[in-house]
Amino acid sequence: MVLRSAVRLIFPKLSNTKQFCSQKRLFSLVKENKDRLYYIAGSIGAGVTLLIFSDKLQKFGTRRDIGLVHANQHSKNNKDEDIQMSQLTQRERRFIKFASVEYDGQLYMTPQDFLDSVTETDPRPRLKRKVLTKKELHSLYDSTPARRKGSTNLFRSLHDKGIISYTEYLFLLSVLTKPQSGFRIAFNMFDTDGNQRVDKKEFLVVLHLLVKSFFKRTAETIGLYSGVPPAVLEKIFSTVARKGNMLRRKDRSSSDEDADFDTVDTTLLIHLFGKKGNEDLSYDDFYRFMDNLQTEVLELEFTEFSRGMPTISEVDFARILLRYTLVHSSDYEAYIERVHERIPDEKGISFSQFKAFCQFLNNLDDFSIAMRMFTFANRPISQEEFHRAVAICTGHSLDANLVNAVFQIFDEDGDGQLSYKEFIAIMRDRLHRGFKSHLVKTEGWEAFKSCVKTEMKN
Numbered sequence: 001m002v003l004r005s006a007v008r009l010i011f012p013k014l015s016n017t018k019q020f021c022s023q024k025r026l027f028s029l030v031k032e033n034k035d036r037l038y039y040i041a042g043s044i045g046a047g048v049t050l051l052i053f054s055d056k057l058q059k060f061g062t063r064r065d066i067g068l069v070h071a072n073q074h075s076k077n078n079k080d081e082d083i084q085m086s087q088l089t090q091r092e093r094r095f096i097k098f099a100s101v102e103y104d105g106q107l108y109m110t111p112q113d114f115l116d117s118v119t120e121t122d123p124r125p126r127l128k129r130k131v132l133t134k135k136e137l138h139s140l141y142d143s144t145p146a147r148r149k150g151s152t153n154l155f156r157s158l159h160d161k162g163i164i165s166y167t168e169y170l171f172l173l174s175v176l177t178k179p180q181s182g183f184r185i186a187f188n189m190f191d192t193d194g195n196q197r198v199d200k201k202e203f204l205v206v207l208h209l210l211v212k213s214f215f216k217r218t219a220e221t222i223g224l225y226s227g228v229p230p231a232v233l234e235k236i237f238s239t240v241a242r243k244g245n246m247l248r249r250k251d252r253s254s255s256d257e258d259a260d261f262d263t264v265d266t267t268l269l270i271h272l273f274g275k276k277g278n279e280d281l282s283y284d285d286f287y288r289f290m291d292n293l294q295t296e297v298l299e300l301e302f303t304e305f306s307r308g309m310p311t312i313s314e315v316d317f318a319r320i321l322l323r324y325t326l327v328h329s330s331d332y333e334a335y336i337e338r339v340h341e342r343i344p345d346e347k348g349i350s351f352s353q354f355k356a357f358c359q360f361l362n363n364l365d366d367f368s369i370a371m372r373m374f375t376f377a378n379r380p381i382s383q384e385e386f387h388r389a390v391a392i393c394t395g396h397s398l399d400a401n402l403v404n405a406v407f408q409i410f411d412e413d414g415d416g417q418l419s420y421k422e423f424i425a426i427m428r429d430r431l432h433r434g435f436k437s438h439l440v441k442t443e444g445w446e447a448f449k450s451c452v453k454t455e456m457k458n
Contacts, residue, residue, distance in 0.1 A: 091173070095166050098123045103132040103264060108163035111155040111267065114172060118433055119300055137163070137264070144270040147285060152295040154271075162267030167207055172268075175290045176297060177431055179362040179394075187286045198281040200273040298358055302351050311348030314405045315339050320354075321409065325429035335409055342408040353402045359394065361431045364424065366393035371420045380417030383407055 088096075098117040099107040107129070109117065116123055132140075143161040145154070164172070178186060190198040190206045265277070272289070273279045281289075305316040312320075318339050322332055360367070370389040371381065381389075383403055391397050407416070410423050 091170065092166075095169055100124075100126055100129055100160075101132055101163055102129045103137055103163065106165070106264070108165060108266070109169060110160040111158040111162045111164065112160050114164055114169065115155050115297065115300060117169075118173070118176065118297055119304075132163075140267065141265070141270050141275055144267050146274070147272055147279070147281075147289075150271065150289055150292055152292045152299060154292060155296055156300070158267065163264075164268060165264075165266050168266060168268050171207055172293065175293050176433075177362055178290065178294075179366075180287075180291070180359065181363070183287050183290055184283065186290075187281075187283050190281075190286075196283065198286065200269060200277045200280075203269075203272070203281075294358075295355065298355050299351070302354055306351075311350050312354070313346045313348060314343045314408070315346070317349045317354070317405055318409045321430055322426070323430075324433045325426050327426065327429075339405075339408055342414070343405065347401050349402060349405065353399050356396065356398055357402055357406075360390055360396075360398060361427055363393045364427055364431055368420075368424050369393075371424070380415075380419050382417060386418060 094117055095109065096107065098113045099109045100113050100123070101108045101110055113123065140161055140163065143158065145157075151157075187198065190202055192202050192206065265275075269277065272281060272285075301320055302312060305312045305320060315336060318335055322335060327335070367389055370392050386403060386407075387397060387400075390403075406423075407418055410418055410426075412419070
């Protein structure tokens, strides 16, 4: 069939089969077209050779094509992921970056991932995320200590033996910046029925509402989620959010008294409410958990610089204060050099002093108000005025050596006065660890407009 088709293409006159009846005529035609037949024979020979080696050639070509397709697809996927990631908030991007565990299509952090996310620039090296099985998940439950065994070493001792959802991640971040005076307010928000106890259901509902409010507020202010596929958001949002949706659906149809949630229990839920979820929290339990978490993160930062010693140097104290800020590298070096020159004989900063200062930072808004009352003309403040303002807004006094170190860091001209505006701006960066909305990097046209506005102001 192949030969006949080839002959018909080359010899149109032979397309009629009746012409084959005359052998003499056929011989004459063949003789007249001898050169064309040689061409056909050569073509057929090449075709046979190609068929013989087609298997190997096909495999080679397939591998090459697959490689090219995968490379192109991988490049396209990376580009799509970059576009999608740029449309997420800084918190969401950081959660995705540090989350090392996946279960049932959801991303989760481990306790160590969370600690890394608030103290490190980049996550620990890994090839890919670990996909947990149901059996492995339940083994994590067995590793979770009861609430009565909570300590300032909880997250470090759990290390990778636990999971933290995205909504819980936001909650834990808020705990780190919460002043102790706000612990009671936070507890009362969760205690929806006013019985001075917080059960699992109350915790989940309020947690969902807080996160939903955050999403809505952020989306309205900076236009989030435009063009981001729902699947991408669903990938990082915990099942706590889905639980909230289920509850609202039940509310529309019936009472939520017995609303049940089909969700994944996280390490935080197991720790606070037990494996059966039937335990509840008193205010003392709630306070202890929040205080322990704040202390654990501060201990982690402090020990990084103390290297086993009971104190850190004033220079290291300056490094800790500046590590999460957007201070330019040249300005950063100027701050450090200033401390070297002004405090040649270092006395050191203890952990209790460091913790007291960080707790003061959690009251920074109150301190800012107090400062505005002291300095109607926005003039610099003295160490005495600083002491007084701190005592008013926190109820505690800072060590004189600590306050002196702060002034040596931020007093540019060495006149013993502090520009509180610059101090507060830098300390806000430190307090929120680079997560404040004014620190979120804009891209594209918005970045260009922001740059132009800044230059016009200058």
